[in-house]
Amino acid sequence: MGRVSQTAVMWFRRDLRLGDNPALLDACASGPDGVRALFVVDPALWGPAGPSRRAYLSRSLAALDASLGGGRLSVVRGDPVREVVRAAQEVGAGRVHVAADYGPHGHRRDLDVERALADAGVELVRTGSPYAVAPGRVLSGAGRPYQVFTPFHRAWLEHGWRDPVDPPTGATWLPSGGAGGLPEAEPPDGLELPEAGERAAARRWTTYVEEDLGDYAAARDRPDLDSTSRMSVHLKWGEIHPRTMLAELGRRSGDGPAAYRRELAFREFYADVLFRRPDSAREYLRPELAAMEYDEPGRRLQAWQEGRTGFPVVDAGMRQLRALGWMHNRVRMIVASFLVKDLHVEWQHGARHFMHWLVDGDLASNMHGWQWVAGSGTDPAPYFRVFNPVSQGRRYDPDGVYIRRWVPELAGLDGAYVHEPWTRPDGPPAGYPEPIVDHARERAEALARYERVRS
Numbered sequence: 376m377g378r379v380s381q382t383a384v385m386w387f388r389r390d391l392r393l394g395d396n397p398a399l400l401d402a403c404a405s406g407p408d409g410v411r412a413l414f415v416v417d418p419a420l421w422g423p424a425g426p427s428r429r430a431y432l433s434r435s436l437a438a439l440d441a442s443l444g445g446g447r448l449s450v451v452r453g454d455p456v457r458e459v460v461r462a463a464q465e466v467g468a469g470r471v472h473v474a475a476d477y478g479p480h481g482h483r484r485d486l487d488v489e490r491a492l493a494d495a496g497v498e499l500v501r502t503g504s505p506y507a508v509a510p511g512r513v514l515s516g517a518g519r520p521y522q523v524f525t526p527f528h529r530a531w532l533e534h535g536w537r538d539p540v541d542p543p544t545g546a547t548w549l550p551s552g553g554a555g556g557l558p559e560a561e562p563p564d565g566l567e568l569p570e571a572g573e574r575a576a577a578r579r580w581t582t583y584v585e586e587d588l589g590d591y592a593a594a595r596d597r598p599d600l601d602s603t604s605r606m607s608v609h610l611k612w613g614e615i616h617p618r619t620m621l622a623e624l625g626r627r628s629g630d631g632p633a634a635y636r637r638e639l640a641f642r643e644f645y646a647d648v649l650f651r652r653p654d655s656a657r658e659y660l661r662p663e664l665a666a667m668e669y670d671e672p673g674r675r676l677q678a679w680q681e682g683r684t685g686f687p688v689v690d691a692g693m694r695q696l697r698a699l700g701w702m703h704n705r706v707r708m709i710v711a712s713f714l715v716k717d718l719h720v721e722w723q724h725g726a727r728h729f730m731h732w733l734v735d736g737d738l739a740s741n742m743h744g745w746q747w748v749a750g751s752g753t754d755p756a757p758y759f760r761v762f763n764p765v766s767q768g769r770r771y772d773p774d775g776v777y778i779r780r781w782v783p784e785l786a787g788l789d790g791a792y793v794h795e796p797w798t799r800p801d802g803p804p805a806g807y808p809e810p811i812v813d814h815a816r817e818r819a820e821a822l823a824r825y826e827r828v829r830s
Contacts, residue, residue, distance in 0.1 A: 382549065384411045384463050384471040387448075388481070389505045390613035391439045392573040395539040397503040402472035405500075409549040411466045412443055415459065416452040416558050419480065425731035427700030429560035431568050435612050436557050438572025447548040450557055455484055456491045463497045466549055474613075475501040477510040477646060478738055479653035505610075506643050507536035507617045510650035513643075520651050523753060527647070528640045539619045567699055568734060569608060576609035584623055592630035595638075598692075598703035599776035604635075605701065607735035610642070617642070642740055648753060649739040655752075656742050657723065664751035668824045669721040676720050678811055679713070680728055682782070685803070685810035687794055688768035689713045691781035698781070700734035705771055711748040712762035716821040717812050722749040750825070759825060761818045768794045782807070 383406030385399055393399060402410050414436060421429065440448035451458045463471050471492060476485055489499040504510075513530050514520060521527035562568055569575070583604040587594070594602040609615045617639050624632040649655060659665045678684050682693035692706035702710070707729075714725045726745040730736045746752030750760070772778055775793035779786045784807035785793055796803040797810055 380408045380467060382406045382409045382411065382466045382468045384413050384459070384466065384468045386413045386415070386459060386462075386471055386473045387439065388414075388473065388476060388613075389611070390474045390503075390616075391435050392576075392614050392616070393439075393442055393542040394573065394577075395616040395619045396474070396542070397540055398472045398474045398501070400540060400543055401500060401502045402470075403543040403546040405470050405472070406468065407547075409466065409547045411462055411468065411549045411552070412439075412448045413459070413462050414439075414448060414450050415455045416450060417455055417484070418453070419484075421558070423730075425733075425736070426560070426563050427566060427568065427732055427734040428736055429558070430562040430566075431571055431608065431700070431734045432612065433558050433560045434568070434571035435614060438574070438614075440557065442573060443548050446551055448557075449551040452558075456487050459488050460491050460495050460497070462552075463492065464495060465552055468497060470498045470500050472500045472502060475504045475509065477504060477506075477650045479649070479656055482650075482653075505613055505616070506646055507621055507639070508534055508643055510643075510647040513647060520647065521644075524641060524644050527644045528637060531640050531643060532636075536618050536621060539616065539622050562700075565698060569605065569701075571612075571614070573614045576606070576614035579604070579609065580606060580615060580620060580623070584627075588627065588635060589629060589631045591632075592634035595634065596705045596771050598706050599772045599774065603703065607737070608701070611735045611737050642737070644753075645739040645743040648743060655746065656738055659751045660743070660746050660753065661751045664749065664828065666828050667721075667749075667751075668719075668827070670719040672720050672724050675718045675811060676714070676724055678808075679710070679718060679720070679725075683808050684713070684812075685797065685808040686713065686764040686768075686814075687775075687778040687782055687785055687796065688772060689764050691772075691778045694781045696729070696732050700732055702733075703777075705767075706777075707744065708748060709762050709764055709767045711745055712760075713764050715745075715749050716761045717764070717814055717817040719817070719821065719824070722746065722751070759822055761821055763814060763818075765794050765814070 383402045385402035390396055436448060436450060449462065459471060476482055492499050508531055513527060513534055521530065587602045590602060594600050610617060621636065621639065624636050652660060679693060682690035684690055688706065689710050692702050692710045696702045711725055714720050715722050722745045726742055729741055743752050747754045775790055778793055784804050785796055788796060792799045796807060803809060
């Protein structure tokens with residue numbers, strides 16, 4: 376009687392890499408006779424993803440397939456409950472391996488897939504996650520989740536994380552099995568995407584660490600310096616694991632590595648909050664703020680989306696978003712505050728626009744970043760923080776380099792007018808609009824509305 380073949384399925388999701396991938400190591404260990412590398416294009420996620428993420432995902436999957444030797448990544452389209460079971464049965468696998476998903480949709484999906492696999496006599500094995508510390512594990516001394524970032528950060532550091540693991544060696548990748556090819560998705564005209572894939576992520580991270588990490592604490596709020604790592608897209612798709620980055624940060628000292636580590640902790644904090652409160656992806660984390668009075672979006676929302684508000688740093692950020700599928704983090708806060716506090720448009724409208732265009736669009740970070748601005752999130756300082764778009768521009772883009780790059784109508788203005796072009800004797804240059812609101816008046820209105828909610 377011959378030996379029973381041992382095969383496994385590795386279901387890739389937000390871990391499109393071979394290195395530091397514990398789930399992949401487990402798959403190779405339980406499938407010595409071959410591993411089917413699987414990716415399911417889920418219509419529930421592909422449809423709302425937006426052109427930036429669809430195009431980038433297509434390229435990242437191509438890079439993953441190449442790293443497997445070409446023609447080894449099985450890409451199928453449809454309901455994962457059906458497609459994952461079918462893939463396991465096609466190769467006679469007893470186990471399907473994944474990194475645990477803690478997002479609202481992914482968590483529910485995995486439970487459904489797990490039940491369907493169990494009915495077919497197949498086990499779903501979860502190993503690792505997209506985070507250094509999985510959501511739900513950082514708790515207070517009383518065993519409660521943290522509501523505020525600073526104590527979470529301290530506890531997260533004390534909890535620690537495991538060291539990275541090496542990529543598998545000697546794995547046998549099963550043929551793709553005649554599945555459909557890689558999804559085709561080209562970015563719209565004018566959208567420039569970064570290079571995708573695990574190797575691109577490693578190169579970018581290495582270059583950043585050597586050239587710019589030391590200045591991160593001092594320069595991270597300066598969009599004109601273009602000195603941030605832009606690793607968020609690689610983290611979004613799991614082309615690099617945060618644990619790999621934390622290992623490198625741990626080998627270095629100084630304010631730069633410490634500040635960068637803190638930003639990675641923020642990503643994990645928001646994932647933890649969303650896991651505990653999946654409704655906060657759409658609804659108010661602080662329900663009392665849902666009573667805030669907002670205006671109908673209308674033309675003001677459109678002007679904001681198009682980068683034609685008449686406030687240079689806001690318009691520069693919105694145009695950068697459409698050109699790169701990315702926006703500097705400081706500018707994200709500025710444009711979000713402007714929409715919510717100056718234009719009185721409810722935060723969900725802006726959050727949806729960001730998720731449509733951001734190539735690094737992470738549900739937890741995006742939605743809770745917007746809730747932070749709206750005063751309805753985890754930040755203990757409430758709604759009354761209102762960013763002044765002019766003073767923010769002057770502080771973080773003092774010479775107007777960032778503005779001139781993304782708002783060509785203002786490229787010829789000197790420093791005296793680039794942040795307030797309406798103060799020129801002749802007004803704004805031809806083709807650039809007057810400010811659509813008076814910031815001082817709208818700030819007062821926003822605070823008045825907040826007082827009505829409080830009372």
